[in-house]
Amino acid sequence: MKFYGYFRSSSSYRCRIAFNLKGVDYDFESVHLKQGAQKSPAFASLNPQKLLPALITDDGDELTQSLAILEWLDETHPDPALLPTDPLERARVRAFAQVIACEIHPLQNLRVLKYLSDEFGADAAATTKWLTRWLTDGLDACEALLAKRPRDSAFCFGDTPGLADVCLVPQIFSAQRFGVDISHLKRIADIHARCEALPAFADAHPARQPDFEP
């Protein structure tokens, strides 16, 4: 299996955590986002979106979109499970993951920040204000979804980490990187600390990737 990612890409980070949790080995190919390597003809033919991550399976099939890759991984490597078995519980986990993947992440994407700078002249302060708005709105909603759980649990939706935790931890990394203060979100902070203590999460951290640049 060949995985195309980048140390700082939070959607790549999600997949790395899941591979680690499931003990799945893969060859890693770094795609240097800051240098625009995702726009190369070779990568664009693999993923027409020119976005990370992408995966080539052992059978040579090409997969894109991190949430689709994560669900495929969970269906083909079911142990340990990233999703519960009950449809209602699955929907809660997926909704939480989608708050991050569909409402926060797209607005912090490199190409969007570049557009704001190029077209609207957004400076550092304006970019921080933009990021703060969407990260705070989204993570406040995540905290509220955790408060609505039928019971508290060590991880987002259970006693073991799952899809929601896999999406949450990279988003917290982004918040820290962008300097967005989320210290008021106590449930998220507790879960984040518990995840970071696990090797599957710690080993997936951007600073521990072969293509890391300080």
Add this chain to the structure above:
Amino acid sequence: MKFYGYFRSSSSYRCRIAFNLKGVDYDFESVHLKQGAQKSPAFASLNPQKLLPALITDDGDELTQSLAILEWLDETHPDPALLPTDPLERARVRAFAQVIACEIHPLQNLRVLKYLSDEFGADAAATTKWLTRWLTDGLDACEALLAKRPRDSAFCFGDTPGLADVCLVPQIFSAQRFGVDISHLKRIADIHARCEALPAFADAHPARQPDFEP
């Protein structure tokens, strides 16, 4: 089952198509997005994200995020299926749906367009340029994903409509509404026409909803 939506919300439109395809009845509650009804305390307690859609099941459980609702619906009302059974094929369908739900839709959301206007002074031309960039990029990628299919089919990924079609048709409606020209996307145009000819899609159109306003 009680469904909270709005005639023009494309994520609500996705759910309406799926309910129709599966023949699932529901009570409809309109949440007037343009008037900010999604920010009311009552709705915010149902969905802390203050976004549509939301669903209350017959058991009183609350669900949010359209893709999570659609997967829940497919798991609890499996006939006709929105997703294939093979994990690889499921991943392709989900990735296509996520191009729309994770990469296009968040950037055309009302709150984002309002931010561009309020904070960056975006006028109608600047807003159209923004929308054209993201809708064109995303739908070009969708067309390319269709070109990469192992075989052509009447609908996005099969001979019957599924999750990808359920997401595509509302996105085409948004492109038309925003005046974004996608006439060069021939596969999408063919599939769109085939979907629109089906009552499940036609009846879900914004213009046929009880809260429609011209």
